[in-house]
Amino acid sequence: MAVAPNAQVFLFLSQILGGKIVDAEDCLLGKISDLVVSNADLYPPITGIFYTPATGKTAHRLPWAKVVEFGEQVLVSPLDLQDQPQGTLQEGELLLKESLLDKQIVDTHGAKILRVNDLHLLKMNRSLFLVHVDVGFRGLMRRIGLEKAADKFFQWFFDYHLADHFIPWRFVQPLSSPDLLRLKVAQNRLSLLHPADLADIIEELDIHKRSEVFQSLDVETAAEALEETDPKIQVRLIENLNPAKASDIIEEMSPSEAADLLGDLPKEKAEGILKEMEKEAAEDVKGLLVHHEEKAGGLMTTAFPILPPHATAREALELLRQDAENLDVIYYLYVTDADEHLLGVVSLRDLLMAAPQTHLSDMMDPRVVSVKLEEKKEEIADLFGKYGFKAIPVVDEDQRIQGVITFKSLLEVIAPELGK
Amino acid sequence: MSEILSGKTQPAPAERITRKGFWKTLGIFFALIGPGIITSNVDNDAGGITTYSLAGSEYGLTLLWTLLPITFALIIIQEMCARMGVVSGKGLSDLIRERFGAKATFYLMIALFLTNLGNTISEFAGVAASLEIFGVSKYLSVPLSAFFVWWLVVKGSYKSVEKAFLVACLFYISYIISGFLAGPDWHQIRTAFFTPTLRFEPGFLTMAVGVVGTTIAPWMQFYLQSSVVDKGLKTEDYQYARADVIFGSVIVNVVAFFIVMLCAVTIFQAGIKIETAKDAALALAPLAGKYCTWLFSFGLLNASLFAASILPLSTAYTICEAFGWESSLDRKFAEAPQFYGLYSLMILLGAGVILFPNVPLIPIMFYSQVINGALLPFILIFMLILVNDRKIMGSHTNGWTLNLISLVTIVVLIFLSGAMIWTALV
Numbered sequence: 001m002a003v004a005p006n007a008q009v010f011l012f013l014s015q016i017l018g019g020k021i022v023d024a025e026d027c028l029l030g031k032i033s034d035l036v037v038s039n040a041d042l043y044p045p046i047t048g049i050f051y052t053p054a055t056g057k058t059a060h061r062l063p064w065a066k067v068v069e070f071g072e073q074v075l076v077s078p079l080d081l082q083d084q085p086q087g088t089l090q091e092g093e094l095l096l097k098e099s100l101l102d103k104q105i106v107d108t109h110g111a112k113i114l115r116v117n118d119l120h121l122l123k124m125n126r127s128l129f130l131v132h133v134d135v136g137f138r139g140l141m142r143r144i145g146l147e148k149a150a151d152k153f154f155q156w157f158f159d160y161h162l163a164d165h166f167i168p169w170r171f172v173q174p175l176s177s178p179d180l181l182r183l184k185v186a187q188n189r190l191s192l193l194h195p196a197d198l199a200d201i202i203e204e205l206d207i208h209k210r211s212e213v214f215q216s217l218d219v220e221t222a223a224e225a226l227e228e229t230d231p232k233i234q235v236r237l238i239e240n241l242n243p244a245k246a247s248d249i250i251e252e253m254s255p256s257e258a259a260d261l262l263g264d265l266p267k268e269k270a271e272g273i274l275k276e277m278e279k280e281a282a283e284d285v286k287g288l289l290v291h292h293e294e295k296a297g298g299l300m301t302t303a304f305p306i307l308p309p310h311a312t313a314r315e316a317l318e319l320l321r322q323d324a325e326n327l328d329v330i331y332y333l334y335v336t337d338a339d340e341h342l343l344g345v346v347s348l349r350d351l352l353m354a355a356p357q358t359h360l361s362d363m364m365d366p367r368v369v370s371v372k373l374e375e376k377k378e379e380i381a382d383l384f385g386k387y388g389f390k391a392i393p394v395v396d397e398d399q400r401i402q403g404v405i406t407f408k409s410l411l412e413v414i415a416p417e418l419g420k
Numbered sequence: 421m422s423e424i425l426s427g428k429t430q431p432a433p434a435e436r437i438t439r440k441g442f443w444k445t446l447g448i449f450f451a452l453i454g455p456g457i458i459t460s461n462v463d464n465d466a467g468g469i470t471t472y473s474l475a476g477s478e479y480g481l482t483l484l485w486t487l488l489p490i491t492f493a494l495i496i497i498q499e500m501c502a503r504m505g506v507v508s509g510k511g512l513s514d515l516i517r518e519r520f521g522a523k524a525t526f527y528l529m530i531a532l533f534l535t536n537l538g539n540t541i542s543e544f545a546g547v548a549a550s551l552e553i554f555g556v557s558k559y560l561s562v563p564l565s566a567f568f569v570w571w572l573v574v575k576g577s578y579k580s581v582e583k584a585f586l587v588a589c590l591f592y593i594s595y596i597i598s599g600f601l602a603g604p605d606w607h608q609i610r611t612a613f614f615t616p617t618l619r620f621e622p623g624f625l626t627m628a629v630g631v632v633g634t635t636i637a638p639w640m641q642f643y644l645q646s647s648v649v650d651k652g653l654k655t656e657d658y659q660y661a662r663a664d665v666i667f668g669s670v671i672v673n674v675v676a677f678f679i680v681m682l683c684a685v686t687i688f689q690a691g692i693k694i695e696t697a698k699d700a701a702l703a704l705a706p707l708a709g710k711y712c713t714w715l716f717s718f719g720l721l722n723a724s725l726f727a728a729s730i731l732p733l734s735t736a737y738t739i740c741e742a743f744g745w746e747s748s749l750d751r752k753f754a755e756a757p758q759f760y761g762l763y764s765l766m767i768l769l770g771a772g773v774i775l776f777p778n779v780p781l782i783p784i785m786f787y788s789q790v791i792n793g794a795l796l797p798f799i800l801i802f803m804l805i806l807v808n809d810r811k812i813m814g815s816h817t818n819g820w821t822l823n824l825i826s827l828v829t830i831v832v833l834i835f836l837s838g839a840m841i842w843t844a845l846v
Contacts, residue, residue, distance in 0.1 A: 101521075115517070140522055140743060144523050176518075206649060207652055207654070
C-alpha cells in the first residue's frame, strides 16, 4: 500500500473489526475481534489487539508493538510464546467493542446519556489513537452497511447533508467499563458535570448502573448530586451504601436536605447513619428531623449566620468569610441576644456598604418577618411572594430563632404544584 | 461487579416475608403490580376481541380449551421478561442492542414499527366500529379518540396515565357480565374447556393459530420489560413481579374465555356468519338482549382506546431505547424529537388510515399479523439467549427445567407462527 508511514488517517472501529491479521509469511493468524486502549491518556493509544484464530474460539491478545503495518490487513512480526498473555486486561485498560460499542456513555459536555454507534480512531506514525465517539445517525447507518445509501437519500429527498455526530473522547465517560468503581477521582469525568445535570443522568440510568455511578463519585460530588436527585431515588442510593460511606456523604449535604433524606429512610438505617456522623452535624439533623416535611420546621436549615448586636460590620464580614462554605444562607445575618431571641436582620448588601466599625444594632432592620415552626408551605410561599425575600427566619413561641427557610427549599416543595 | 452489588443487598427474600405480616405483603403487592396486568389487558385489544369472537362464533366451544396452554405459554414467556427487567434493570431493546449489535437491532426495530403500526390501525378501526354501534360517525370518533390518546400521554404525567390504564383494566369486566347475560349452560362449557379437540382442517387450524398469535405478540415483551424497569423493582421484590405477571396472564385469558364462550353459545348456536367484532356485537342483540350488545361494544371501545394509547408509546420508547435517543415524557418536543416524532407518526398514520374511504382494512391487518408472526420467533430466540447470559442475569439465569419448558414453548410458537405465515401467504 502506498501510504506514507507518517500519514494521518482516520478509521472507524466498525471497519477494523473482522480485519485479517497475517504474519510476514502471509500466513493468516486470525481476525480482529476487539481493540484494547489504555485509558490513562487524553487520547488513549491502542495497546493491544484481540483476535480470534482461524481455528479455535477463544480470543488471543496481541501487543500493539508487534504490529508492523496496520492497513487493510494487519501485518505482524513473528510472535514468541510469551507475547501472548491470556487475554487479561491491565489496570486502566478498556476494550473498545466489549465496553463501548453499542453501550451507553455520558457526554459530559452536553450532559446527556447517549449510545455509541461507532468509534473514530486516528492512525498517526504507526500508532493508533481513540479520538471520537460516534453517536450520530450516520454512524448507525455505517454499522448497518447503508452509509452511502443514507447519504444519498437525505441529499435527494431532504436536500440535507447528513453529517457525522462525534463527541471528543475527553468529554466521554464510559458506563459499561467494568472498573467504574475503581476509577481514580481525576479520571472520573462525571464530576465535570453540574450537580443538577449529574442528578438527571443518575435518574435516567437503570437501577444497577445508578448505584455504581453514584458510588464512583467522590464524597463532595456525590453529596451535591444527591441534593438534586428525586427523593425516592435518593433513598435507594443511600440504602445501597454502608453507614460509614453514607454518613460521609450526608455530612456534606445541607442540614435541611440531609434531614429530608434521613426522614425518608427506614428507621434502623437512618439511626445507623446518624451514629456514624460527626456529633455536631448529627445534632443539627436530628433537630430538624422532628418537624413535618412540608411545614416551616421541616423546610428550614440550621446552617445560617447569627451574631450579637454589639458585633461590628468588620467582625460580621470576617465571620461570613470563614463560614461561607458551610452556610446555606449567606445573604442575611440574623442578630440575636444571648438567648437567641431574634432582634433584627442585616443584609449582605448593608454589610458591604457600612463603615467597618458600625455596630450591627445600628444598621439592622428590627422589623423582621418571621414564621412559626408549624407554618404551612402555602403561607410561607405567600410571604416570599409578598416581600421578595431570599430567605425567611423561623422562630419558636418565644421569638427564638430556630432556623431559616431559603427560597430554594420552598421552591422544591412548591414546584410540583406549579405548571402541570 | 455483580458481586460487589449483591454483597450489599438486603436480607434474603424469605426472611423479609416472614418479618412482614400478611397484610403488609399484600400492600406491597398492590404497590408493585401494574406492569403485568396492564400488558396482559392491552393484549385483549381490538384484534384480540375480533379473533376471539370469530373463534367462538365459527367453531363454537371447540377452541375454548386452547386458552389453557396459551395461559401457560404466556406466563412462561412474560416471566422471563419480567425477570430480565428486574435483574438487569434494562429494557429488552437495550439488551438486544448491547448483545446483538446495531444491524440486527435495526431490522428488528423496523419490523416492530411496522407490525405495531398495523396493530394501531386495527385499534382505531375498533374505536370506529364500536362507536358506530352507538350511532357515532367514524369521521367524528376517530379524530377525537386520536386526540384524546395523544393528549392523555403528552399532557398527563406517567402516574396519572398508569392509573387511567389500571381503571381501563377494570372495564374488561363488561365482557364477563355480558357472558353471564347470555345465560350459558355451564355444564357443557366445563366439558368443552377440559376436552382438547383438534380438527385437521385448514380453517380450524388457522383460527387456532390466530388465537395464539393474538395473545402472544412481540410488542408485549418490550412493553412489559420496560414498565418493570420503570417501576424500579429490586431483585428481592422479584416475587411480586412474578405474581403480577401470573395474575395478569390468567385475567387476560379469563376475559378471552368469556368472549369465546359468549359468541359460541349465542352466534354459533344461531348459525349466524360474522366477519368482524362489530358484526358480533350487532348479532348479540336479538340473541342475548340489547344490553349485551352495548356491553360488548363498550368493552371493544375500552380495549381499543386502551391499546391505542399504549402501542404507539411503547413503540416509541422501544425504538429510542435501542438507538440511544432521548425518550421521556418529561422532555419537551425539541429535546426528544425522535421520541415524539415516532409517537405522533404512529397515532397520525394509525388514525389517518381509517379515515380514508374504502381503505383495504382486512389486508392491512392481515399483513400486520403476518409480520407479527414472522417477528415473534426472532424475539423469543433473542430472549432465550439473553436470559441464559450470565453476564446479564448473574445467578438468575434459567434452570434447565425452565429452559426445557421455554424451549418447547418457543418451538411450538415458532411452528405455529410459521404455519400462520404459510397459510396467510399460500
